[in-house]
Structure formats: structure tokens, C-alpha cells
Amino acid sequence: xxxxxxxxxxxxxxxxxxxxxxxxxxxxxxxxxxxxxxxxxxxxxxxxxxxxxxxxxxxxxxxxxxxxxxxxxxxxxxxxxxxxxxxxxxxxxxxxxxxxxxxxxxxxxxxxxxxxxxxxxxxxxxxxxxxxxxxxxxxxxxxxxxxxxxxxxxxxxxxxxxxxxxxxxxxxxxxxxxxxxxxxxxxxxxxxxxxxxxxxxxxxxxxxxxxxxxxxxxxxxxxxxxxxxxxxxxxxxxxxxxxxxxxxxxxxxxxxxxxxxxxxxxxxxxxxxxxxxxxxxxxxxxxxxxxxxxxxxxxxxxxxxxxxxxxxxxxxxxxxxxxxxxxxxxxxxxxxxxxxxxxxxxxxxxxxxxxxxxxxxxxxxxxxxxxxxxxxxxxxxxxxxxxxxxxxxxxxxxxxxxxxxxxxxxxxxxxxxxxxxxxxxxxxxxxxxxxxxxxxxxxxxxxxxxxxxxxxxxxxxx
Amino acid sequence: xxxxxxxxxxxxxxxxxxxxxxxxxxxxxxxxxxxxxxxxxxxxxxxxxxxxxxxxxxxxxxxxxxxxxxxxxxxxxxxxxxxxxxxxxxxxxxxxxxxxxxxxxxxxxxxxxxxxxxxxxxxxxx
Ligand code: FES
Numbered sequence: 001x002x003x004x005x006x007x008x009x010x011x012x013x014x015x016x017x018x019x020x021x022x023x024x025x026x027x028x029x030x031x032x033x034x035x036x037x038x039x040x041x042x043x044x045x046x047x048x049x050x051x052x053x054x055x056x057x058x059x060x061x062x063x064x065x066x067x068x069x070x071x072x073x074x075x076x077x078x079x080x081x082x083x084x085x086x087x088x089x090x091x092x093x094x095x096x097x098x099x100x101x102x103x104x105x106x107x108x109x110x111x112x113x114x115x116x117x118x119x120x121x122x123x124x125x126x127x128x129x130x131x132x133x134x135x136x137x138x139x140x141x142x143x144x145x146x147x148x149x150x151x152x153x154x155x156x157x158x159x160x161x162x163x164x165x166x167x168x169x170x171x172x173x174x175x176x177x178x179x180x181x182x183x184x185x186x187x188x189x190x191x192x193x194x195x196x197x198x199x200x201x202x203x204x205x206x207x208x209x210x211x212x213x214x215x216x217x218x219x220x221x222x223x224x225x226x227x228x229x230x231x232x233x234x235x236x237x238x239x240x241x242x243x244x245x246x247x248x249x250x251x252x253x254x255x256x257x258x259x260x261x262x263x264x265x266x267x268x269x270x271x272x273x274x275x276x277x278x279x280x281x282x283x284x285x286x287x288x289x290x291x292x293x294x295x296x297x298x299x300x301x302x303x304x305x306x307x308x309x310x311x312x313x314x315x316x317x318x319x320x321x322x323x324x325x326x327x328x329x330x331x332x333x334x335x336x337x338x339x340x341x342x343x344x345x346x347x348x349x350x351x352x353x354x355x356x357x358x359x360x361x362x363x364x365x366x367x368x369x370x371x372x373x374x375x376x377x378x379x380x381x382x383x384x385x386x387x388x389x390x391x392x393x394x395x396x397x398x399x400x401x402x403x404x405x406x407x408x409x410x411x412x413x414x415x416x417x418x419x420x421x422x423x424x425x426x427x428x429x430x431x432x433x434x435x436x437x438x439x440x441x442x443x444x445x446x447x448x449x450x451x452x453x454x455x456x457x458x459x460x461x462x
Numbered sequence: 463x464x465x466x467x468x469x470x471x472x473x474x475x476x477x478x479x480x481x482x483x484x485x486x487x488x489x490x491x492x493x494x495x496x497x498x499x500x501x502x503x504x505x506x507x508x509x510x511x512x513x514x515x516x517x518x519x520x521x522x523x524x525x526x527x528x529x530x531x532x533x534x535x536x537x538x539x540x541x542x543x544x545x546x547x548x549x550x551x552x553x554x555x556x557x558x559x560x561x562x563x564x565x566x567x568x569x570x571x572x573x574x575x576x577x578x579x580x581x582x583x584x585x586x587x588x
Contacts, residue, residue: 036526038547043525050494054473083545118527130466130507130520137524145492145499146474150467172472237518238466238507256467267527382522383529385514415529415540 006032006079008328009095009108011086011270014042015314016306017114018069020321025076027329032079032106034086034097040073041066042116043136044314052146058171059143062314069318087448089274093301103456110301110328113271114321117264117307120286120367121420122157123374126231127260128382131239135165135261148174149257154242156180156229157261159365163211165259170218178253179215180226180244182262184368191363198360200353227370231258262367266308269419272445276302280438283362284311285372286423287442294327295320303328311362316354319347373431374424381421383414388428395432401441402426415451418443468505480550491548498524498531498543500554509533509543510557532557 007029010017017033018040024031033040041048045066056064073080084099093108119134126132135155141147148169154177155166166179198205215222226244232252234240243252265286268278277290277298288310295303305324306317323344330340374380376389386409394405402418402425405411411425412418418425422443430437471492478493484504491500498521501509508518510532521531524544531543534555543554 036545047494050475050477052472052474052477052492052494054475058472118525119523128517128519130509130518133520133522133524137522140524141469141499141502142472145495145503146472147469147495147499147503148472150469150505236465382519383512385512385517415532416527419527 003094004032004106005109006030006106007109007332008032008112008325009034009093009106009110010112010114011035011095012042012114012116012306012308013037013040013073013080014044014114014116014306014317015066015069016116016308016317016321016324017042017112018073018321019318020112020114020305020325021078022069022072022076023322023325024329025078027325027334029325029329029332029334030079031076032081032108033073034081034084034095036083036085038082040070040080040082043140044116044317045069046140047144052144053142053172054146055172058168060168063143085450086270087450087452089270089302091299098450098452098456101453101456103452109332110303112295112303112305112321112324112328113297113308114304114306114317115267115270115308116317117311118267118419120262120265120371121380121424122260122262122367122371123378123380123388123424124229124231124260124371125375125378126229126233126239128379129231129233129239130237131256132231132258132260135161135259136264138259139165139168142168142172148172149259151175151257152177152253152255153257153259154178154180154253154255155259155261156182156226156242156244157259158183158367159261159263160208160211160361161264162261163208163215165261166220167211167214170215170220176220177255178221178223180223180229180242182226182229182368182371183224183365185225187364187366191360194360194363197356197358200356204354204357227368229370262371263365264307264311265423266310267419268308268442269417269445269449271297271304271308272442273447273449274299274302276304278442280436281310283359283366285366285427286311295324296327312355312358316351319351319354322347323351372424372427374428380424380428381409381411381414383416383420384410384412386411386421388424391425391428392432395429399429400433401429402443403441405429406443412443417445417449466505466507469499469502471503480548480552482548482550482552482554484554485556486553493548495548496524496544497533497535497541497546497548497552497554500548500552501531501533501543501556506556508556511559513559516559 010033013035048066084097086097228245230243232241271289278287295305305320374388430440489504519530522528533543535541
């Protein structure tokens with residue numbers, strides 16, 4: 001059987017993937033997009049081809065901006081493969097993926113990884129209880145199903161998405177008991193020196209302030225400097241209360257749904273599995289692939305754009321996708337170096353403007369230590385149920401990195417393959433050893449990055 | 463049996479509605495809902511129990527990251543519910559003590575199995 005060939009294969013159909021696809025095909029490149037989701041949009045524009053909610057004011061105009069990206073991509077005539085999980089890529093850029101239980105393979109001249117972000121794991125006591133979920137999850141339920149969480153509802157965490165989802169739920173008429181802001185004291189001072197950069201993106205800054213005002217006006221209880229979160233179960237094991245501390249006292253709120261959020265981090269599962277070079281981002285407290293200014297990784301021909309290259313948001317992702325696609329077209333001789341520089345100057349400036357606000361946001365919303373290096377009793381690996389204390393005692397016994405603690409405790413060995421414990425485990429080890437996280441490293445991720453069935457493997461063997 | 467407070471549905475754009483069976487009970491869900499969303503809409507909590515301690519879990523991220531949404535769907539164990547669209551007649555059951563995907567469940571494989579599989583040795587996988 002002949003393997004279909006493409007000039008450019010893009011993994012992920014969020015803002016970076018969609019805009020890259022559109023730009024690349026405008027240069028006459030043959031483009032395929034492999035998307036894990038059932039429809040384009042990524043997480044930020046999830047279900048944008050058929051939004052569930054009738055009232056468009058609930059999610060707001062930023063969400064529906066995705067329609068423009070989607071129609072441009074459709075018009076460009078890109079081969080779009082939905083529900084396709086990539087599980088390995090060879091050094092010759094043969095890409096193996098499974099779709100509806102069947103495995104297939106395509107070949108690319110250039111590969112663009114645009115797999116976006118995942119929410120940062122938020123370990124605290126009781127975070128595994130039924131009823132606790134991420135703010136991102138609640139937003140996905142809104143976008144693709146029009147479902148709103150069961151009350152009483154509490155939101156807890158830090159960062160712009162916390163405020164956004166609170167405002168969206170409030171617009172939808174959902175009652176919110178309280179918002180617990182876990183941003184530690186002193187962050188305003190710390191972030192203030194980055195304010196000049198932030199002012200370069202005034203609209204975004206004002207949007208954030210606008211959300212705060214909207215929530216205050218709605219009369220929602222807003223609790224600052226909340227610490228030591230503890231979710232408590234009822235006698236059937238379901239979430240029933242949330243305990244927290246403030247300066248003055250320890251308080252308890254009734255809640256059946258708790259939405260948590262501590263920012264997002266690049267989804268590095270695939271870039272790790274492909275053994276691209278990564279670096280530790282101290283301000284964002286996460287790993288990201290090491291890239292040149294056009295997004296090309298340590299492996300020639302493999303590019304990364306959008307939030308999977310470092311968190312910068314949806315608009316930045318859109319611009320990065322375009323710039324990277326232009327560069328790829330130039331490498332494939334569709335345009336000259338001069339034309340490349342000319343054609344990318346404006347988008348480059350727009351991208352810089354988007355990126356200028358990041359240091360301010362990152363300094364302001366860096367998670368509190370209790371979420372980065374949780375207390376001993378807190379589960380860090382949800383799959384294998386390993387606590388922070390177990391990791392610490394393994395370090396005391398001589399484990400120096402996540403792959404060793406994995407071998408001894410199984411932390412990182414469950415179905416999520418470390419997606420929800422990798423950062424925490426590395427940070428605990430670094431903290432115990434008093435060394436930088438970059439020295440401790442990350443799990444060795446092996447392919448397939450998604451569990452495969454024997455049937456899917458057999459397809460390929462044929 | 464659905465037992466917890468269900469998630470509520472806002473007025474939605476027109477779409478087909480399909481009937482799925484959650485622990486045997488018929489539930490109408492919107493086309494475009496995932497199996498995990500269906501479980502939340504029906505109020506089934508927990509939707510799985512862990513293999514280590516048997517503690518209850520429900521879908522956590524809904525974007526394919528956490529694997530807390532493992533369900534038994536149409537008789538197949540350990541299906542990632544948030545990545546599986548609801549379909550007419552789908553039988554959804556909570557996943558009890560989900561085994562490791564590579565233990566004693568011949569239908570799924572993980573990296574360690576692949577490493578040892580003959581298919582890899584024949585060089586057709588990578
Ligand atoms: S809910 Fe997290 S993977 Fe499905």
C-alpha cells in the first residue's frame with residue numbers, strides 16, 4: 001500500500017494548527033491536519049463548527065472569532081482527519097495514527113506540532129474526589145454540550161481563565177457560591193515591574209479588569225488569598241465541602257462541584273516522545289521545547305507552534321501558526337528569503353504585542369507553592385495513587401529524578417502516562433534535592449503516546 | 463444508577479438528540495456530547511473506581527489528558543469517555559476497579575508491551 005505524502009502535516013487543529021494550514025495551502029503546499037478531537041477548534045475554539053449554546057453572549061466574542069479561522073481553513077482545502085490520535089513519528093517523518101480503531105500512516109516533508117496546552121495539575125487534599133474538576137473541563141462542557149455544573153458551585157485557583165469561566169457561568173445564570181483566589185500575597189508587587197510590557201497589550205489587560213468588575217457587580221463572593229484547600233467527601237465518597245484558610249480563620253463552604261485552575265502548561269507528551277530538546281521555563285514553571293525563532297525544533301523538519309511551544313494564548317498561537325507556515329513554505333522553495341521577511345513583518349509585530357503581556361501575567365499568576373510542592377499526604381499521581389510524601393521519602397533514599405521514583409512507586413506509570421504528575425514530581429524532587437528543576441528532568445515518554453489496541457497494531461503490520 | 467445531582471442543560475442550538483443507556487437507564491443526550499458528558503448530565507458519580515484503593519472518580523479534564531473518565535462502553539472496558547462521542551443506543555457503565563490497561567486485558571497495549579512485541583521486532587511499527 002502506498003503511503004500518502006504531504007508537504008506539511010499538522011498535528012492539532014486549534015488556532016495555531018488552523019492558521020498554519022490556511023497559510024501553507026495559500027503557498028500551494030499539500031497539507032493534512034491530524035486532530036484528536038471530533039471537530040476543529042482545539043480547546044479554545046472547541047465545537048466552533050457547531051457551538052452548543054444558543055445564546056452567544058455567554059461565551060463572548062473571543063470564542064466566536066474561531067469561526068473566521070475555521071472558514072479560512074475550510075476554504076483552503078486542507079485534508080482534515082478528525083478523531084485521529086498520533087502515536088508515533090519516525091525520523092523520516094512517517095506519522096502513524098489511529099482513527100476509529102484503525103491505524104494508518106502518512107508521510108510529511110515537514111511536521112508541525114500544534115497540540116496546545118493542558119491545565120496545570122492542581123494537587124491538594126481531596127482533588128481526586130468526584131465533584132472536583134478543572135475550569136477547562138467546565139468550559140468544554142459549556143462549549144460542546146451547553147451543560148453547566150451542579151450546585152452548590154465553588155471556583156478556586158488563580159489566573160485569567162478562572163475569571164473568564166466564572167463570568168461565563170454567571171452570564172449563563174449559574175449560581176456561584178464563591179470564588180477563592182489562591183494568588184499569593186505580594187504578587188502584585190512582584191509583577192509590577194513587568195507592567196510596561198503588559199501595557200503594550202492594553203486591550204487584554206482591560207479585558208481582565210472588566211471580568212473582575214463583572215463578577216463583583218454580580219455580587220459573587222470573592223475571597224482573596226485563600227490557602228490550604230481541602231476538599232471533603234460525604235459518607236458516599238462524593239465532594240460535599242471545601243475547607244480553606246484565610247489570614248483570619250479556617251472556613252468551610254458547601255459544594256457539590258469545585259472547579260479548579262492554576263493556569264495552563266504546554267502539552268509536551270508528543271514533543272517529549274519524539275525526544276526533541278526541552279528547556280525549563282522558570283517564570284511559567286513548566287517545560288517547553290527548545291525552538292529557533294521560526295518554531296523549528298532540535299530535529300530538522302519538526303516545528304512546534306502555539307501553546308505547545310510555550311504559553312502565550314490563542315491570538316499568539318494564531319500568529320505563530322502563520323509565521324511557521326511561511327517559514328516552511330520558504331524552506332520548500334515556495335518563496336524567497338526576502339519575501340518571507342517582508343510577508344511576516346506585520347504578523348511578527350502582532351505576535352510580539354501578544355507576548356509582551358506574558359511576563360506580567362506569569363509573574364502575577366505563578367501558582368502558590370502549596371500546588372507546586374504539595375503537602376506529604378496529598379496524592380500527586382492520581383492514577384497509581386502515590387503521595388507527595390512517598391516521593392519525598394524516595395528522594396531521601398537516593399532517587400534523583402522522576403524516572404527513578406517512577407520505577408519505585410509507579411507514579412507516572414498509569415494510563416495518563418505522567419501527564420498529571422510529571423511536573424509535580426519533578427518539582428518535589430528538585431525542592432528536596434535543592435537543585436533546579438532543569439537538573440531533575442522529566443519522564444522518558446515512549447511511544448505509543450496513547451494506548452493502542454492489538455487491532456490497531458495489526459492494521460499496520462499488514 | 464445515577465445518584466448525584468446532574469449537570470444542567472442551557473438552551474442549545476438545534477441538534478439531534480440520542481438515547482444512551484447509563485447503567486441500563488435511558489438518558490437523552492445531545493448529539494456532540496461525549497460519553498463522559500452524558501455521564502455528568504445523568505448524574506452518575508463516581509463513574510469509575512481506581513484499581514489501587516477502589517476510590518471513586520469522575521471525569522476531571524474532559525480533554526483527553528487525565529484518563530479519569532474511563533468507562534465501560536458497549537461492553538468494552540477502559541474506554542476514554544471524554545474522547546468518545548455518544549451514539550444512539552450506546553450502553554455506558556461505570557468502570558469498576560479499572561485494571562492497568564496492559565494487565566489481563568488483551569485488548570489494549572501500552573509502551574512496555576509494545577517494546578516487547580514481535581511487531582516492533584519486525585520493524586513495522588516505527
Ligand atoms: S476526563 Fe480527562 S481524559 Fe477524559
